[in-house]
Amino acid sequence: MGLKQRREREKQAMREGILEAARHLARQEGWSAVTIRKIAEQIEYSPPMVYEYFASKEDLHLELLRGGFRLLAAAMQRAFEATEDGEERLLRIGEAYCQFAHMYPELYQMMHGLGGVPLDAQERMLAAQEICQIVLEALTLWTQTRSVTLDDPAEAVETLWAVLHGVVSLYIVDRPQEEDHRAERLAWRTIQSLLTAWSFSLRAS
Known part of the structure; x- marks a missing residue:
């Protein structure tokens, strides 16, 4: 060398x-x-x-934010590739999201402006593009297997993200040391309910 x-x-x-x-x-x-x-x-x-x-400290924060989203995207991509079943793929992605927050609670706070961390919303959305694309692709494949069409796929991605973020905020970020899987279970059930609701409403329309 x-x-x-x-x-x-x-x-x-x-x-x-x-x-x-x-x-x-x-x-x-x-x-x-x-x-x-x-x-x-x-x-x-x-x-x-x-x-x-x-x-500056802000530059350091930005590097941590970007690195956190890269780590999260890698975990979600592995979950994506772990199965060919459309619904199970989305459930595994949700599980990977919760597991990431449990493993790296300080990074999750940084990535979402929690714990008193100032958040640059534009930088966050740029850093989050890859995870949004992974979820969008998973949703698209799911709709194809269910013969349904989402009216607004981007909004559906945001809905799933909001659900997962809510679960994580309730069960993980404020209690990172608790060794249980309530967040994963709740995320699993909520995603299942959401997919069922989308399937029913879109077919009915």
């Missing part, structure tokens, strides 16, 4: 270390307690060193 490649790897490792330190602090103390100074103490460097990698 050449010197340039080694330096690039070291820089990337430092960035990842800073991001991990911020997440660790947020998980332990909440996002309102996360500062550049505390991050620097966590990684045993000076604050100016952190600023060499992130110009």
